[in-house]
Amino acid sequence: MTSALPCTVPIALGERSYPIHIGFGLMEQAEVWGDLPRAAAAVLVTNTTVAPLYAQRLQRVLLTYYRHVHIVVLPDGEAFKTWNSLNLIFDALLEQACDRQTVLFALGGGVVGDMTGFAAACYMRGVPFVQVPTTLLAQVDSSVGGKTGINHPLGKNMVGAFHQPALVVCDLATLASLPAREVSAGLAEIIKYGPIADMEFMGWLELNIPQLVDLEPQALSHAVRRSCEIKAWVVGQDERESGLRAILNFGHTFGHAIEAGLGYGQWLHGEAVGCGMVMAARLSQDLGLVDGAFVQRLRTLIERAGLPVVGPVLDENDNAGRYLQLMRQDKKSQAGAIRFVVIDGVGCAALREAPDALVRRVVDACCQ
Ligand code: NAD
Numbered sequence: 001m002t003s004a005l006p007c008t009v010p011i012a013l014g015e016r017s018y019p020i021h022i023g024f025g026l027m028e029q030a031e032v033w034g035d036l037p038r039a040a041a042a043v044l045v046t047n048t049t050v051a052p053l054y055a056q057r058l059q060r061v062l063l064t065y066y067r068h069v070h071i072v073v074l075p076d077g078e079a080f081k082t083w084n085s086l087n088l089i090f091d092a093l094l095e096q097a098c099d100r101q102t103v104l105f106a107l108g109g110g111v112v113g114d115m116t117g118f119a120a121a122c123y124m125r126g127v128p129f130v131q132v133p134t135t136l137l138a139q140v141d142s143s144v145g146g147k148t149g150i151n152h153p154l155g156k157n158m159v160g161a162f163h164q165p166a167l168v169v170c171d172l173a174t175l176a177s178l179p180a181r182e183v184s185a186g187l188a189e190i191i192k193y194g195p196i197a198d199m200e201f202m203g204w205l206e207l208n209i210p211q212l213v214d215l216e217p218q219a220l221s222h223a224v225r226r227s228c229e230i231k232a233w234v235v236g237q238d239e240r241e242s243g244l245r246a247i248l249n250f251g252h253t254f255g256h257a258i259e260a261g262l263g264y265g266q267w268l269h270g271e272a273v274g275c276g277m278v279m280a281a282r283l284s285q286d287l288g289l290v291d292g293a294f295v296q297r298l299r300t301l302i303e304r305a306g307l308p309v310v311g312p313v314l315d316e317n318d319n320a321g322r323y324l325q326l327m328r329q330d331k332k333s334q335a336g337a338i339r340f341v342v343i344d345g346v347g348c349a350a351l352r353e354a355p356d357a358l359v360r361r362v363v364d365a366c367c368q
């Protein structure tokens with residue numbers, strides 16, 4: 001990969017504001033680390049896949065700022081986003097006698113980022129942490145905005161906390177080692193920003209999706225930057241999801257049902273979200289909010305990104321019933337009623353309930 005100009009997107013949250021630095025080779029650039037929280041020790045949390053690729057490089061950089069930099073290596077995968085893995089972080093923090101100033105660094109994808117952030121929110125009732133995302137999905141979504149947590153067997157991301165990072169460093173060069181399937185998963189969360197907030201961006205994505213699949217530097221820089229700008233705009237208005245922020249969950253209600261229903265890790269989070277967006281768009285159509293041409297347009301883009309567009313069967317006997325059962329556990333549900341993020345006129349999203357019969361029709365139409 002060649003270079004493209006680095007940039008910074010600010011997240012404006014008063015005293016919890018922070019910058020997102022985006023560019024190639026940032027890990028080794030001193031400027032991006034200028035605002036690090038001061039402390040004697042840092043703990044770098046990563047996983048078995050990312051550790052051999054980037055942990056020593058980041059540790060070397062951090063040793064110019066901290067006297068001790070301990071590395072914690074977690075097992076890799078969505079199936080390990082659990083209490084047990086979280087406890088490995090707490091074990092290390094306590095064994096190293098880490099104090100309240102200790103800074104945690106999350107080096108990896110969304111799984112490492114969500115768990116490290118949650119550990120930082122809990123350890124001694126809160127220590128600072130920094131996100132160094134190394135998947136496309138984490139760079140455009142999960143590292144930004146302060147949602148942290150773990151999965152529960154009964155529901156995804158059901159245990160967690162809001163805890164904003166002090167800094168996000170997106171080194172786009174780390175994506176060179178990312179498997180193609182993971183690149184596609186990241187594209188799902190990028191595509192999401194079009195229909196919910198910026199149809200011009202969706203048009204740009206339609207023109208540039210092959211370049212993004214190939215991680216072409218200029219296209220990649222623009223897509224990561226625009227995604228972070230939109231997320232910063234949403235989170236800046238509604239940090240704790242009392243309203244607007246829910247639109248970032250477009251496709252996630254169906255998607256989380258797919259992930260939990262198949263078993264965590266069978267489909268990647270981004271794959272489930274991609275397919276979930278097709279289902280949520282179809283629901284929007286059936287509610288009379290968008291036309292079939294828009295649904296087809298979005299479906300085509302998702303498919304061109306290398307993502308599944310047909311939902312999996314979760315129960316041979318009552319598939320739609322199983323989707324409904326899983327979706328009732330969604331965090332947006334109220335008093336047992338599922339609230340879906342729907343497209344309410346292209347480029348604009350809203351939360352809506354829908355009759356079970358209609359949801360059943362959508363699931364039946366979208367699953368194999
Ligand atoms: P992930 O963290 O499992 O990473 C995907 C895979 O890529 C893993 O095997 C990982 O080890 C590997 N990997 C990471 N960086 C690599 C690199 N540079 N080169 C090679 N391999 C690399 O998955 P993800 O897609 O990054 O994140 C998904 C998670 O993020 C889900 O748990 C989801 O719930 C969460 N999420 C959270 C938010 C939020 O706001 N907090 C938003 C979206 C998603």
Ligand code: GLY
Binds near residue numbers: 141249
């Ligand atoms: N990814 C959804 C959110 O950050 O709110």
